[in-house]
Each structure stands twice: as structure tokens, then as C-alpha cells.
Amino acid sequence: MARLCSQDLRPFSIVEGRGFIEVAKELINIGAKYGSSVEVEDVLPSARTVSRHVEDEYEKVKKHVIDELQQEFGILSKDVVVVTDNGSNVVAAFQDYTRLSCAGHNINLILKYTFDHLDVENPLHSPVINLFRDVKTLVTSGVVVKKEIAKSTGQIT
Numbered sequence: 001m002a003r004l005c006s007q008d009l010r011p012f013s014i015v016e017g018r019g020f021i022e023v024a025k026e027l028i029n030i031g032a033k034y035g036s037s038v039e040v041e042d043v044l045p046s047a048r049t050v051s052r053h054v055e056d057e058y059e060k061v062k063k064h065v066i067d068e069l070q071q072e073f074g075i076l077s078k079d080v081v082v083v084t085d086n087g088s089n090v091v092a093a094f095q096d097y098t099r100l101s102c103a104g105h106n107i108n109l110i111l112k113y114t115f116d117h118l119d120v121e122n123p124l125h126s127p128v129i130n131l132f133r134d135v136k137t138l139v140t141s142g143v144v145v146k147k148e149i150a151k152s153t154g155q156i157t
Contacts, residue, residue, distance in 0.1 A: 027043065030043055062093065080097065080098070081098045081099070081100055083099075083100045084099055084101070085102055085105045086101055086105070086106070
């Protein structure tokens with residue numbers, strides 16, 4: 001196992017994974033059935049074969065999740081619109097459905113990008129930075145005051 005981890009640059013935890021344990025069991029079963037006359041290379045699949053199997057497993061899990069969502073919540077019929085973020089995995093998962101990008105999420109990303117690129121030294125940016133710093137202070141102090149009032153009156157927030 002140490003050789004596997006060091007030669008293939010794999011994490012030590014690989015030996016604890018369910019997939020690894022299943023492969024080890026299968027190899028032990030093959031060895032028990034056929035003995036030492038079997039070459040390891042003849043038993044192990046190619047990377048391309050593994051890739052195809054992963055794609056098949058993905059489709060099975062995706063179908064299972066969709067079926068569960070439809071049964072549990074009655075959603076994901078073709079007439080339902082799904083609102084999500086723009087993550088490529090999410091977009092791919094809902095490719096067969098009408099999907100809208102979440103406006104709140106998009107605005108948040110735009111604002112984060114904008115504020116990350118503001119320059120304190122720029123005279124046009126400075127008032128905006130100060131304004132949002134003041135708003136943050138006001139909101140933060142309001143939350144602190146609310147917690148103090150709740151604590152002093154014995155209310156739980």
C-alpha cells in the first residue's frame with residue numbers, strides 16, 4: 001500500500017475508500033477462483049473503460065436523484081422551472097429542464113468582483129468604499145445592539 005501511495009502519488013486514505021475495498025475484494029475473488037495463472041493486466045480495465053463506467057454510474061445516480069425529487073417533492077416535471085447558480089455541474093445536472101440563473105447569486109458575484117477591484121487611492125472609488133464601510137459598521141452595530149437588548153430582556157434570538 002505504501003508503494004501504491006508513493007509511486008502513484010495517491011493519498012494514504014485511498015485504502016479506506018469503499019471503491020478501493022470493493023476492487024480489493026474483487027481481485028481476491030478472482031485470485032481464489034483462477035489462482036496465480038491470471039495476469040493482473042488481463043483483469044484490470046483500461047482508463048477508457050473506467051471512464052465509460054463512471055459516465056454510466058453518473059447517469060444512474062442522476063436518474064435516481066431526479067426520481068427521488070419527483071416522488072418526495074413532486075418537482076422536476078418538464079413544466080417546472082428550476083432556479084440555480086451557474087456552476088457547470090448544476091447547469092449540466094438540469095440540462096433537460098428549464099433552468100434560470102439566480103439573479104441574487106449573479107448580483108452577489110458582480111458586487112463581490114466589483115468591490116474586490118476597488119482602489120482606495122482612486123478618488124472615484126474612495127467614497128464608495130467609505131459608504132459601504134459605514135453601512136457595514138451600522139449593520140454590525142445594529143446586530144450587536146439587538147443581541148444586547150435580547151440578552152438583557154431574557155429573549156432568545
